[in-house]
Amino acid sequence: GNSVTQMEGPVTLSEEAFLTINCTYTATGYPSLFWYVQYPGEGLQLLLKATKADDKGSNKGFEATYRKETTSFHLEKGSVQVSDSAVYFCALRFSQGGSEKLVFGKGTKLTVNP
Amino acid sequence: GAVVSQHPSRVICKSGTSVKIECRSLDFQATTMFWYRQFPKQSLMLMATSNEGSKATYEQGVEKDKFLINHASLTLSTLTVTSAHPEDSSFYICSASEARGGPYNEQFFGPGTRLTVL
Numbered sequence: 001g002n003s004v005t006q007m008e009g010p011v012t013l014s015e016e017a018f019l020t021i022n023c024t025y026t027a028t029g030y031p032s033l034f035w036y037v038q039y040p041g042e043g044l045q046l047l048l049k050a051t052k053a054d055d056k057g058s059n060k061g062f063e064a065t066y067r068k069e070t071t072s073f074h075l076e077k078g079s080v081q082v083s084d085s086a087v088y089f090c091a092l093r094f095s096q097g098g099s100e101k102l103v104f105g106k107g108t109k110l111t112v113n114p
Numbered sequence: 115g116a117v118v119s120q121h122p123s124r125v126i127c128k129s130g131t132s133v134k135i136e137c138r139s140l141d142f143q144a145t146t147m148f149w150y151r152q153f154p155k156q157s158l159m160l161m162a163t164s165n166e167g168s169k170a171t172y173e174q175g176v177e178k179d180k181f182l183i184n185h186a187s188l189t190l191s192t193l194t195v196t197s198a199h200p201e202d203s204s205f206y207i208c209s210a211s212e213a214r215g216g217p218y219n220e221q222f223f224g225p226g227t228r229l230t231v232l
Binding site: 004036041045046089101103105106107 | 155160
């Protein structure tokens with residue numbers, strides 16, 4: 001089956017610290033991988049994605065590389081800001097029944113303190 | 115672009131009543147809409163997928179008679195929780211996507227609806 005396991009939070013960092021949120025997946029076939037972010041009171045927003053092995057997704061200083069050999073898609077940012085405080089979800093997308101479905105990890109809450 | 119709205123954002127109802135939640139794509143035509151349920155500190159769980167003009171496809175374990183989904187137009191899908199009970203209390207999130215190949219073929223998420231059944 002298809003599943004996503006991501007690092008449990010909460011994660012608390014000081015501003016300008018380095019961030020890593022681990023994500024591993026199990027999938028049949030070749031899924032696309034995503035990181036979504038949910039700011040307080042808002043819906044999920046796509047942060048970045050990668051559609052094939054060795055692809056690197058990047059956005060707003062965040063990066064993640066699709067590693068097929070380790071079935072991982074870890075999220076990193078070199079210097080976090082207070083405004084990065086949010087819940088981060090790792091997800092994979094697969095095709096089933098003519099639709100493309102998403103499977104999510106449980107989410108990791110990040111709090112960045114000034 | 116790619117804004118999805120949900121209404122209401124929060125609803126409290128009595129046990130046994132039905133509640134309707136609307137999901138709208140505001141600036142694109144959503145050929146497919148998805149409904150998710152999220153429990154506290156849990157992942158989003160896909161409940162059903164609906165294509166405009168077709169019956170929804172429900173995930174295993176989701177009662178289709180309890181969670182009625184209608185996707186009557188390319189910009190509106192509704193989820194009706196029928197005869198709601200306290201165990202139906204949850205955060206319901208919809209997403210919408212355009213057909214493959216279109217600029218909005220990713221899933222775009224609404225802000226969610228918090229349902230509390232007393």
